[in-house]
Amino acid sequence: MHLVWPAVVFSLLINVSLQLDESHPKKQSTDDVELEKRAAELVELYSIYPKDATVKTQADAINQLLDQYVLPANKTDIYASECNRHGMWTLFWNAPLTESKADILKQDPNIGYIGKSNELEYDPTLNYAADPSDLRRQKYAAEEMKFLSQPPELSLPNFEHYVYEESAGRGVNVYISDTGANLANQELTDGSNVAGRVRWLFGQGGGPINTDQVDLHIDGHGTCMLDKIGGYRYGVAKNVNPIVARAVHNHPDAFLDTVRQIDADYEPIYNQDPRTARAIINMSWGFPADQLRGIKDAWVNELRTLMQKLISMGATIVIPSGNAYPNKEVDKWPALFAREEGNNGIPELIIVGGIEVYRGRNGKLWDRSQTAPFVSVYAPSFIINCADGKGGMRNRLEVTAAAQVSGMGAYFLGIPSIRDYLHDDNGRNRVTKLKDHILRNSWVRDKTAGDFNAIYNNEDPRTCKKPPSDDDDEVAEPCQVTTTTTGANDVTVMGDCFIDTYTTVTPTNHPTPTPELQCSCAGAMVAGVASTEVMGTTYTWCQTSGPPVYPTGMQTVVSPPATAEQVSPPEPTVEDPTAPPPGEPAPGKPEGKCNSDDASPLNVGNDC
Numbered sequence: 001m002h003l004v005w006p007a008v009v010f011s012l013l014i015n016v017s018l019q020l021d022e023s024h025p026k027k028q029s030t031d032d033v034e035l036e037k038r039a040a041e042l043v044e045l046y047s048i049y050p051k052d053a054t055v056k057t058q059a060d061a062i063n064q065l066l067d068q069y070v071l072p073a074n075k076t077d078i079y080a081s082e083c084n085r086h087g088m089w090t091l092f093w094n095a096p097l098t099e100s101k102a103d104i105l106k107q108d109p110n111i112g113y114i115g116k117s118n119e120l121e122y123d124p125t126l127n128y129a130a131d132p133s134d135l136r137r138q139k140y141a142a143e144e145m146k147f148l149s150q151p152p153e154l155s156l157p158n159f160e161h162y163v164y165e166e167s168a169g170r171g172v173n174v175y176i177s178d179t180g181a182n183l184a185n186q187e188l189t190d191g192s193n194v195a196g197r198v199r200w201l202f203g204q205g206g207g208p209i210n211t212d213q214v215d216l217h218i219d220g221h222g223t224c225m226l227d228k229i230g231g232y233r234y235g236v237a238k239n240v241n242p243i244v245a246r247a248v249h250n251h252p253d254a255f256l257d258t259v260r261q262i263d264a265d266y267e268p269i270y271n272q273d274p275r276t277a278r279a280i281i282n283m284s285w286g287f288p289a290d291q292l293r294g295i296k297d298a299w300v301n302e303l304r305t306l307m308q309k310l311i312s313m314g315a316t317i318v319i320p321s322g323n324a325y326p327n328k329e330v331d332k333w334p335a336l337f338a339r340e341e342g343n344n345g346i347p348e349l350i351i352v353g354g355i356e357v358y359r360g361r362n363g364k365l366w367d368r369s370q371t372a373p374f375v376s377v378y379a380p381s382f383i384i385n386c387a388d389g390k391g392g393m394r395n396r397l398e399v400t401a402a403a404q405v406s407g408m409g410a411y412f413l414g415i416p417s418i419r420d421y422l423h424d425d426n427g428r429n430r431v432t433k434l435k436d437h438i439l440r441n442s443w444v445r446d447k448t449a450g451d452f453n454a455i456y457n458n459e460d461p462r463t464c465k466k467p468p469s470d471d472d473d474e475v476a477e478p479c480q481v482t483t484t485t486t487g488a489n490d491v492t493v494m495g496d497c498f499i500d501t502y503t504t505v506t507p508t509n510h511p512t513p514t515p516e517l518q519c520s521c522a523g524a525m526v527a528g529v530a531s532t533e534v535m536g537t538t539y540t541w542c543q544t545s546g547p548p549v550y551p552t553g554m555q556t557v558v559s560p561p562a563t564a565e566q567v568s569p570p571e572p573t574v575e576d577p578t579a580p581p582p583g584e585p586a587p588g589k590p591e592g593k594c595n596s597d598d599a600s601p602l603n604v605g606n607d608c
Contacts, residue, residue, distance in 0.1 A: 041100060044097065048094075062093065078093065078094070137479060138475045163461045164236075166476070169414040173241050174407075175282065185388070203258030205249065240280075274313070283319050286335055304346065314428075319335045334349075337349060338351050338374040353375045353378045358382070379455050409438060422434055
């Protein structure tokens with residue numbers, strides 16, 4: 001027998017049930033309380049990395065943890081970067097978690113890292129620009145030096161100086177695997193005396209053992225590389241600590257041995273503090289496969305192992321793309337490691353191509369610079385000034401670009417705020433962060449010539465004003481510190497270039513400076529400061545000797561606060577019998593316009 005409930009009875013039963021539930025609330029279960037508590041917490045996206053991506057059990061365990069601790073409503077937002085090749089499983093996860101649950105996951109032995117994803121983002125606003133008191137300028141610098149501090153909106157012919165932060169790579173170890181160096185060259189002994197800070201290592205092989213502190217190359221290739229990294233006039237980072245790893249013979253065995261020597265020298269430094277150790281390794285050399293012949297496989301594998309170990313310890317390796325005429329694809333080791341995939345590749349390498357800066361070709365590819373999709377960044381090459389091995393100077397025609405990028409890496413690491421910002425407990429991550437920082441600060445000088453992203457130290461020559469004395473070191477002149485105070489009295493004026501503040505200039509190297517009025521005219525060449533008094537208030541503006549910078553239009557001039565001595569009482573009003581009736585313009589002064597013949601540069605008036 002089947003019983004059929006009338007619809008009305010069923011409806012009444014539902015209503016009674018609802019009323020009973022309202023009068024006798026159901027006691028919440030422990031799970032319900034926990035869900036409400038978790039829902040009340042802020043849910044944020046976290047990045048999670050396994051301790052070892054090659055261990056599948058770790059990936060499985062982390063997946064189970066996320067299934068347990070991510071709220072059901074958020075599970076569709078979990079992202080797993082599943083590699084499942086090259087011996088690796090899941091590279092990382094992005095998962096929405098509350099802070100309390102993330103703290104629980106931090107304790108799990110399978111997790112190598114967990115943190116808020118937005119804390120790993122690169123913030124372009126954190127690009128460091130030095131306080132003017134920390135800036136130095138190198139007067140009348142060579143074009144390739146000016147290039148290093150050329151901001152995007154300023155062309156090379158429009159400024160004369162290389163501007164840099166005074167730390168200039170101080171305390172940063174830079175290994176130079178090359179042909180040695182002639183430390184007697186004056187370019188290396190002047191200024192901060194980079195020659196006096198050199199330590200030597202000797203890569204043996206390919207000939208008799210020796211430890212001569214010389215430059216093997218007939219034209220001083222190694223000397224030039226040391227100069228472009230830390231030399232007096234032509235070095236990017238003039239205060240670095242160089243370690244010259246000399247290949248005692250021009251042979252692949254010797255160059256491989258320099259890398260082994262560097263590894264043996266750097267490892268104890270790394271072991272002192274694995275969380276912060278850093279170094280730059282410049283390797284401005286390369287061997288094509290056919291030159292390596294029968295040793296190629298073993299040589300390449302051994303070099304790869306050493307380089308990967310160095311990178312894991314926080315050492316950044318910089319290598320040129322190579323030079324050949326005409327341009328052709330990169331064909332030399334160790335640059336080719338950047339082309340390899342999987343365990344054979346070394347993506348952290350910085351591979352550097354060459355562009356020109358002279359002959360009106362700023363930003364164009366040098367016709368001998370080898371190219372490839374994995375070339376990371378570009379720097380000046382061709383007719384580049386540097387020290388030679390015989391004690392003089394020369395213009396080099398081969399690639400010096402890698403040495404300049406090595407100097408730029410050391411320059412950034414020498415600035416404490418950047419070094420701290422790029423910190424990571426993992427050495428390989430530190431290397432990646434520095435590479436990214438160099439690339440993000442770089443920019444394309446000539447977009448019509450191609451997408452050749454070239455290095456830039458993120459300083460602006462216009463922020464470094466004329467130094468207070470001509471007696472300063474021409475390569476390291478201190479910039480002036482300016483403090484700006486806004487005046488209290490405004491007036492609307494017509495003009496091309498007026499100051500909107502007055503500034504008191506305090507030279508950094510004067511213990512008891514005398515403040516002076518300084519014009520700031522948006523880059524205009526300022527000849528002097530002028531002022532006038534109108535109705536007892538003193539107004540100040542710039543007299544320019546260069547072309548106007550502002551478009552002609554209404555500008556605001558702010559004066560310094562008037563003192564009692566500056567303010568004169570208003571002159572008595574004297575009726576001018578020749579004055580026109582009220583409401584009519586004065587003769588020679590059209591209505592609504594300023595009189596260009598007015599003697600006062602302020603042209604004060606209702607419409608001026």
